Amino acid sequence: MNTKYYRTWEEYKAEHPEIDERLEGVMVPKMQSYEEMMFGFVMMLLM
Template identity: 75%
Template sequence: MNTNYYKTWEEYLAEHPEIDEKEAQVMAPKMQSYEEELFAFVMFLCG
């Protein structure tokens, strides 16, 4: 998907190199779910 409003976890990590592996393991599930919820909300508003 090519959008400015949705980022995969891999794209997020590429933009934030300061996140180490231990932090990434804790953050990954939460951040990805937040991105998906936000994208679903934006799509709801557009629909």
């Protein structure tokens, strides 16, 4: 998906190489939950 608002964790990390392992451990669960919420929202709109 090519949008300036929606980013997967892999895309975000590629754009921000300064993220260290400690920070990554905190950010990964949050970003993954945002991805799942976005998917759920889109599915709700389609139903």
